[in-house]
Amino acid sequence: MAKSLDYNFPMKKDVSVLAELSAVQCVVVVAKSTVKLKTKRKVRYRCPECKKTFIRKKFLPITWKEFADFYRLITGKTNRLFMLDKKGIGRSKLSFQFKVFFDLPLSAEVVWNLLPPKLLSSNLDWVYDTDGKWLRRNGVLINHRDVTIGENLWWSYHKSESYEAYHQDLSKLSYLLGDNYLPSGAVSDWNGGGVAGVASHFRPIPHQRCLIYVLRTLKRLLPKNSPMIKTRKLRSIAKEIIHLKDETDVWNWQSKLIDWHNGYGKLLIIRTKGVGAKKKWEYTHGNLRRSWKLLTKDQDRFFIYLDHPLVPKDINSLEGVNSQLKQKLGDHWGMKHPQQVSFAFWYFTFSRVKKLPDLKKLWVGWKKTYNSRN
Numbered sequence: 486m487a488k489s490l491d492y493n494f495p496m497k498k499d500v501s502v503l504a505e506l507s508a509v510q511c512v513v514v515v516a517k518s519t520v521k522l523k524t525k526r527k528v529r530y531r532c533p534e535c536k537k538t539f540i541r542k543k544f545l546p547i548t549w550k551e552f553a554d555f556y557r558l559i560t561g562k563t564n565r566l567f568m569l570d571k572k573g574i575g576r577s578k579l580s581f582q583f584k585v586f587f588d589l590p591l592s593a594e595v596v597w598n599l600l601p602p603k604l605l606s607s608n609l610d611w612v613y614d615t616d617g618k619w620l621r622r623n624g625v626l627i628n629h630r631d632v633t634i635g636e637n638l639w640w641s642y643h644k645s646e647s648y649e650a651y652h653q654d655l656s657k658l659s660y661l662l663g664d665n666y667l668p669s670g671a672v673s674d675w676n677g678g679g680v681a682g683v684a685s686h687f688r689p690i691p692h693q694r695c696l697i698y699v700l701r702t703l704k705r706l707l708p709k710n711s712p713m714i715k716t717r718k719l720r721s722i723a724k725e726i727i728h729l730k731d732e733t734d735v736w737n738w739q740s741k742l743i744d745w746h747n748g749y750g751k752l753l754i755i756r757t758k759g760v761g762a763k764k765k766w767e768y769t770h771g772n773l774r775r776s777w778k779l780l781t782k783d784q785d786r787f788f789i790y791l792d793h794p795l796v797p798k799d800i801n802s803l804e805g806v807n808s809q810l811k812q813k814l815g816d817h818w819g820m821k822h823p824q825q826v827s828f829a830f831w832y833f834t835f836s837r838v839k840k841l842p843d844l845k846k847l848w849v850g851w852k853k854t855y856n857s858r859n
Contacts, residue, residue, distance in 0.1 A: 545852060546585050552848050555583050556838070559831045561813060587823075589858070590830040591851055593639045597661060599850040600837045603634050604666055612796050613668035613687070615679050617646045618807045618829070623822050626810075626829050627651070629658055632672065632802045633795065640833040642826050651682035659686040670796040674698045675786070693789040696727045697799040702779065706772040715749040719776060726780075726787065727798070735788055742780060753777055806836075 611633040617625040629639040643650035672693040707720035790798040
């Protein structure tokens, strides 16, 4: 029956008219049903009462002022108690008010286009860094950072720090950087996926292994209060690895390792019959052997920073970002896992904001993203 209605619409060759009653209200005559016109380019509505056509306006469920409040909440410039005392917004209302932002965070690619990183506007060399922040056992947030300037370049969420996860991220990042802005060096915790990703997507660059991670692993394998003197001696030597400043210090440190091996090296090959059916034998001093292998295998990766002063010897810059993110998530511990991922994405996004115009660019970009999906 709707197709038999005739409102004398202007007909064109590229316009197909669909006359149907719509719930959209006319902007002139309130509470009157309008007729919907579908074209190849856009959708217009015509009121059968006043005969005027119009485009349906998309009303945002949130305002710029609320977006600014959301920015201050995510970055820690304000907290829930302040929102409750000064603005009368409780926890339930706060969760409902900002739900639209948690449902639609900006992706790293959109942020890249809105706020390009500083390295694209300078010809200075920079060092690449990557690390993952686990959300318990549900997944990991992988952050890629320029440690020279101190800027987050790319971030993503994956189920694990796998080779495929780093391949997806670094393939996009290397494409956006192009050949002219690739890093001059890299530093990481030596995760297999990250090492393979740097080697395959960036040109051959010096790649430093984080000494803080190495020392942390050695301290776990070599207890401080071990009853065995060989363990305490190797631990004492291992602790010096982060204090080596030149090649002379490295030679002296390696001499200490050789002296330790001359005195206790036979203990590394002693075997014991295994317990159970899984292993027939195992090394008696397994942790001691693992520590020795870690200290002596591929030592060149420990001392890249001595030949390349721009490359740091640790990833403390990125560790600081992850530590602050962990604190922020702890302040909002009631969030579910999808909300935690969105919170982290917004946290990384807002880390690129330096001035008020930057925040307004993000607001405009988010509005376009919202309108394109609704």
